[in-house]
Amino acid sequence: MLNRSPLLACADDYANGEVIAPHCHGQVQFIHAISGVMRVTTGQGSWVVPPGHALWVPQAMEHEIRMTGNVQMRTLFIHPSALGFRVSACQVVKVSALVRELILAAIGGLGAPQREARDQHLLGLLFAELEGAPPLATHVPLPLQPRLKSLCEAFVANPAQESTLQDWADQSNMSSRTLARLFLRELGMTFGEWRTRTRLILSLQRLALGVSILEVALEHGYQSPSAFSAMFKRELGYAPSHYQVG
Structure with missing residues (x-):
């Protein structure tokens, strides 16, 4: 994670049928599907993430991801203390056009000293928008x-x-x-x-x-x-x- 930012943003593309084996992270994840569908499975069930949506994954929760279609995945790794709310369970949410553009801007780079003020405003707006993202009930409980x-x-x-x-x-x-x-x-x-x-x-x-x-x-x-x-x-x-x- 970048030293000057509580957030790391990554862009990854996957082919149909690819699988990311069970793993976990030390940060909260916000996993966004620009295209394709992801099925994310934990010990509590599976969540289907359609295009234009994202999944909150709590810190340290083990999960597996299966791809359907050509998936353009855009992921935010967020330090839990940076959020004004707690992510305690997986939840699929709708990604607005504004949030999508903020994610892409974050992927473009954060942490440059000359852009510190800009980055703080970007992250403040992004975190505020993420808190209000409307949920979508695509959880298959196990x-x-x-x-x-x-x-x-x-x-x-x-x-x-x-x-x-x-x-x-x-x-x-x-x-x-x-x-x-x-x-x-x-x-x-x-x-x-x-x-x-x-x-x-x-x-x-x-x-x-x-x-x-x-x-x-x-x-x-x-x-x-x-x-x-x-x-x-x-x-x-x-x-x-x-x-x-x-």
Whole structure:
């Protein structure tokens, strides 16, 4: 990190399918996707970061990043004491045009003695804008119970699978009623609710590759693009076309 700045800004580009292995940092991270989609996974779940959004990652939290599409990643590493608020959990937020330009300006270089006053103003505005960035609910929660977590992780890796609650119960050597109660206790939602929400969130990755809404809908078990779009907007707040590339 630059000696004169509480922030380091980096620009990295990745190809479709690249993976950054689990790691952590001593600073808070603000990971912005200019293009492509990132899926960031921690012990608490996965967060899908579509273009024009970013993910807050707390200091010292181990995470893995998987790329869908050609990802232009722009990352801020921020000393926790520099922020006027605490980042205690991962959260996806919308990146405004102003924040994007401030990030790019920070990447252009901070810390030159002759630009100290300018840098202080830039960082003050950037941190103020980051605090007010609107959140986006693209979190796929994962349970702590080992058997259930293993099944959920397998579903995240292959969300097209059509396994039922009874199928999962059989694989876990428990009754469907016990598994249903476990879902509610661990995740605060039913099996069906979790599966629907997970599929919708993960479908962002397919939309970012330019796959048609019809094809994405059929891949995720919907009979029509209108039904998929209605459920998508209800759960995520936007129509799937908002995130579609191409």
